[in-house]
Amino acid sequence: MASKYPVQLSGGQxxxxxxxxxxxxxxxxxLMDEPFSAVDPIVRGGLQDEFLRLQSELGKTIAFVTHDxxxxxxxxxxxAIFHEGGHLAQYDSPQELLARPANDFVADFVGxxxxxxxxxxxxASGLEVEPVSSVLxxxxxxxxxxxxxxxxxxxPGVGTADSPASIGGTFTDSDSLRLVTDLAIGSPVGIAIRVNAEGAADGMIRHESLVRQLDARRRDHTAVPA
Incomplete structure (x- = not known):
């Protein structure tokens, strides 16, 4: 980018x-006021990842304004979620915001x-997976x-040796359950594949098993102590 004039830069650049x-x-x-709003979703995701990397290295205090x-x-x-008129509706960690919205406005806002x-x-580290050998x-x-x-x-109806169906992505133990769920739902066979540090497949989970395990986690999280 150093050799380009400003008008030659893309939106992401x-x-x-x-x-x-x-x-x-x-x-x-x-203060960053919607800095990534003018770029397409793919570039935006890359900029967000780059932002997180820089923030982990620099440790700056950043007030980031977004409607997303x-x-x-x-x-x-x-x-911090603000109601119309600039009134603070809730200030919390992302986890608390999603788990316990303060009111209907916040619940509607987060979706x-x-x-x-x-x-x-x-x-995903706590998931019980099956050996990959069961689908070879x-x-x-x-x-x-x-x-x-x-x-x-x-x-049958999935893919052939000459034109196999895409697996859509893989996950590791450090990835989120959201990614695993998305992979299982998006898979043509309803299976998410786990890989090791070298990228080799070392486990798999079917969407039926994933649903059962997620439900068990939900029950554990919402259980009331005796």
């Missing part, structure tokens, strides 16, 4: 330059799918490359 320029003066506190609740939940350590959103804060043969078969990495699904 302009946003990166703007953030870098603000950080260059090393302010103790920063997903962005607020992803980026904020604490989130009816707040239970699904809350899975972003739980890791049969009607729906997982294809692996020479290193054991999953490459696609084949089976």
């Amino acid at each position: 302009e946003q990166r330059v703007g953030v870098a320029r603000a950080l260059a003066v090393d302010p103790p506190v920063m 609740i997903d962005e607020a939940i992803k980026l904020g350590d604490m989130v 009816r799918d707040r239970g699904f959103r809350s899975l972003s804060f739980e890791r 043969t049969g009607s729906d078969t997982l294809l692996l490359d020479s290193a054991g990495a999953p490459t696609g699904w084949v089976g």
